[in-house]
Amino acid sequence: MIILKNIFLSFKNQPIFNGINGHINTKWRIGLYGLNGAGKSTLLKAIASMQPLEKGSIIIEKGISIAYMPQEVVLQSERSILAETMLTFTELVEAKKTVHELEQQLHKEPGNIKLIDAYANACYTVTHLEPEKKLAECQRILQGLGFGQQLESPVNSLSVGWKMRIVLAQLLLKKADFYLFDEPTNHLDIVAKEWFLRFLKQNNAGFLLVCHEKQFLNALCDRIFALEQGNGTFYNGNYDTFIKQKEAKTEQLAAAFEQQQREIAQLEKTINRFKAGTRATQAKSMEKRLEKIDRIVLPTEAKKVAVSFGTPNPSGKQVLKVTQLAHSFGNKLLFKNCSFSIERGNKIAIVAPNGAGKTTLINIIMQKIKPVEGVLEWGNNVTCALFDQDQLQSLDLQKSVFENATAVPNASSSVKHIRTILGSFLFDAEAINKKAAVLSGGERNRLGMIRVLLQNANFLILDEPTNHLDIPSKEILLDALVQYQGTILFVSHDQDFVNQLATHILELNGEKSLLLHGSYDDYIYQKEHLARMQDLPSGKTQQLPKKSISIEKHNNTSAKLLEKKITKLETDIKKIESSFETILYGTPAFDMAQEKLIILQKELEKEMAAWEACIENK
Structure with missing residues (x-):
């Protein structure tokens, strides 16, 4: 149990915690919600005993182990990736150090009985700590986080993002009772995120998680703790239920x-x-x-304004055809046999691990670099606009937000319309006069996207536009891109964003490319099915199914029974969701309905899995 007892804290006379009380069961899986500056990171630091409070206390039950992962850690080490990660096992490290020291002493005094006994006991301790098992576990987690086979590379040769993956691996290996995660997915690509999500699902430990990705908050969290105006409130359920x-x-x-x-x-x-x-x-x-009246204060919320951009002039039906593209840097092959075609209206997400060449492919398409092999054929009337991953290179840092927006090439929008667009992307009358040099990463990305959309191009190429954006900002961007009537090729590590925007997934796997129709969930489903097809005996084939929420009718008796159960569960869930419109929040009736909803949702997930297994085994 972790108890928050009347905690107070302020920065520059601005209250962050204004007498927060509450308790946290260390088995709970909690998403921490709050607008920028609400104190999310500060609360994690306070629980980790790294942030003093002005008043109040945080009490942690004796014997409870807590592991904390900050947003950034300065990690400097000459050791290899594997050796640095193995330092997590401090007891094993100390035991091996003792063995080494005793070996040195025995070399000088080979007949010393006391040293021999001590050495035998130290060797037994090392064996008892199962170093081979710990090494294998370490390798498994590092590979899951995307390190592949390069575990002997020095830590100091890595970027900050890859160093943070080592910190995350060390944290997971601690097997703590409760974790404090401050945006742990920031430095993970979509493949590593999928692994991390599965890992946390299978892990029994509780956590308090700061994350700007709805997919994680929905899939993992059974509670949300909302920090608003200095107060903290618990809500049962995942992020969507909390909203x-x-x-x-x-x-x-x-x-x-x-x-x-x-x-x-x-x-x-x-x-x-x-x-x-x-x-x-x-x-x-x-x-x-x-x-004496206790005045009601309404929560401060960012107003959501509809984004309206002009309709670009249409391109030809075929926007771009790529044939047998290949590229490498020195002796390192990034990709080869990359062939695909983009048609008007497609919104294609590029999916690949970090370092597989996603940004390189974009730079080839934008003719910033020449490919080693391959041909690009452009369609008629195609106009491109690029969103760079690094907006520091694209913005004039000495100009204001407004000046950067009005300096867009080929823009035909009026000043009034540009001000409206800036407002819809959360730049108020004061913020539009800020210099680009002082903007946060999220603010720079929002401004960069405005500049891209104002160009009125019919083909947008976006390299990680969701970086540094919180959930409200992502939703604004998503709304704008869903409404956009041109073609999009984009890279994003936010699975929920990809799911809602992509009409196709382009996979780069080094040896070839694969273009699949559908969202990211459809892509995962089809990939798993293709893998099963490869495992079938020679001569047997299996039709590739399309995953759908609707349940198709099958002759199989077991499948039909499951379909009836699923239909009933979906009906019951809809009834409960509808009832929230009339049940008063915070009443016993509301809590009962909420608990029943969670049970039914879990039961539906179980029955759906059983139905899919039944169909696949038919």
Whole structure:
């Protein structure tokens, strides 16, 4: 158990924690929600005893082990990746050190009985700690995080992102009772994220997680802890459920606020009338009553404004055809046999591990570098706009946000329209005058995307546009790109973003490329099916199914029974979700409905898995 007891903290006279109370069961899997500056990272540091409080305390139950992963760690080491990661096992490291020291002493005193006994005991300790098992576990986690076979490379040869993967691997190897994760997916590609998600699902430890990816918060969390205006509130359920609860609560609070404002206005009117007459004593009494009213404060939320961009001039049906593209840097082959065709209206996500050549492919298409082999054939009337991964290279850092937006080449938007677009991407009247040099990473990316969309090109090429963006900013960007009526080729490590935007997935695997129709979930499903097809005996074939939410009818009796169960579960879930519109939030009825919903959702997931297994084994 972790207890937050009346904790207070402020920065520059701005309250961060304003008397937060609560308890955390170390088996809970909690998503930590809050707008930028709400204190998410600060709370993790406070629980990890790395941030002092002004008042209050955080009590951690005796015997509970906690592991903390910050957003950034300076890791300097001459050791290999594997050796550095193995340092996690401190008891084993110390035992091996003792063995080595005793070996040195025995070399000098070979007949010393005490040293021989001590050496035998030290060797037994090392064996008892199962170093081979720990080494294998270490290799498994490192490979899952994308290190492949290059585990003997020195740590100091790695980028910051890859060093953070070592820190994450060390943390997971600790097998703590409770984890504090501060944006652990920031430095993971989509493949490593998928592995990390599966790892956490299979792990029994609880955690408090800061993450800007809805997929993780929905798949992993059974609770959300929301930090708002210095207060903390627990909500049962995953992120999507939390948003529904929060919206309902906000509506109730807004209604109460309006009612209170009417009462205050009436009271003030009465006070002024009494003051003007002969009832001044009563007026003073009412003024005191007015001062004592506990005023309702509505939560500060970013207003969501509809994004409206012009319709670009259409390109020809075929936008780009790539044939047998290959590229390498020195002796390192990035990819070969890369062939695919992009048609008007396609929104294609490039999927590959870090270092597989995603950005290189984009640079070849944009003619920044020449390929070793291959041909690019452009369609008619194609106009391109590129979003660079590094916006520091694209923006004029000495100009303001507004000046950067109005300096876009080929833009035909009016100043009024540009101001509206800036506002829809969360740049208010004050923020548009900030110099680009002082913008955060997320703000730079939002400004860069505005510049891309204002070019009115019919083919957008986007290299990690979701980097550094929080969930509200991603939703704004997603809305804009879903509405966009041109063609998109993009790279993003946010699975939920890819799922909602992509019409196709382009996989780069080094030896060839593979273009599949559908979302990322469809891509994973089809990849798994293709793998099963490869395992079939020679001569047997199996039709590639299309995954669908709707349940197809099959003759198999077991499948039919499962279909009936699934249909009933889906109906029951819809009824409960509809009931939230009439049940008052925070009441026992609401809590009961919420618990029942979670049970039914888990049961539906189980029955769907059984149905798919039944169909595959038919």
